[in-house]
Amino acid sequence: MFTGLVEEVGKLKSVSRQGEAMVITISGAIVTKDVKLGDSISVNGVCLTVTSFDRSSFTVDVMPETYRKSSLHELKTGEPVNLERAMQAGARFGGHIVQGHVDGTGHVVSRKVDANAVVFTVRLTDPNNLRYIIPKGSVTIDGVSLTVVDTTEDGFTVSIIPHTLAQTALQNRYSGHTVNIESDIIGKYVDHLLHYKEPEKNKRGETSKLSTAYLVEHGFM
Structure with a gap:
C-alpha cells in the first residue's frame, strides 16, 4: 500500500x-x-x-x-x-490509501496556470471510471495523491501546488500525455457492494440483508 x-x-x-x-x-x-x-x-x-x-x-x-x-x-x-x-506501519499518512492498482489511463487535455497553482484537465480513457471520481474526493495521477476540483463529462480537473509540480514528474506532463489513474478505493468497494449479484441464499440458507437502505440506516452512506 x-x-x-x-x-x-x-x-x-x-x-x-x-x-x-x-x-x-x-x-x-x-x-x-x-x-x-x-x-x-x-x-x-x-x-x-x-x-x-x-x-x-x-x-x-x-x-x-x-x-x-x-x-x-x-x-x-x-x-x-x-x-x-510501500508505506511502513506507523508512518505518517499524508496522502490517501493508494494500492498501486491503476483503474486505467487518462489523457491530459489542458494545463493552465491559476495564480500559484496549475490546473490539469484529464479525460478518462474509460468513461465508466468516472463514477468513482467525485469533486473534493481523492484521485491518483501517475502515483501522485491529488484532490479532485471538479468533474467534466468525460473526466475531471485537479489543482496542483508548485511544490508538488516541482517534486514530481507531473512537471513534464502536458496536453496529450497519457497518465495512470487510480480512483479512491473506498468508492470502488461501496460500488461493488451495492451492485454485487449474489445467490439468493448462502450456504446456511440465509438471505442477504445488504441493500442501499441498509447501508444508509447503519451510517455507511
Missing part, C-alpha cells in the same frame, strides 16, 4: 519488450537505499515487484495485464518516473 506522496523522480534506464511483457530498469537513489528482493515500489502509480537491484537502480517485470491497463508501455529510455516505496 502507498500514500501517493512521491519520494523521488527516477529515470528509466532500460526497457526490454516481448509482446505485452516488459522488463524495465529504473534509477532511483532514495528508493534503493534499503531495497530488498520482492519489495513493492510504485512506478508512475503502478505497484511493481523488485526482481533485482544495485546501489542506484532496480529492475521489475511488467505483465500483460499491467501493460494493457497502464501507460508503462509508452515509457522511453531516460524518461522521468514517479517513485514511492
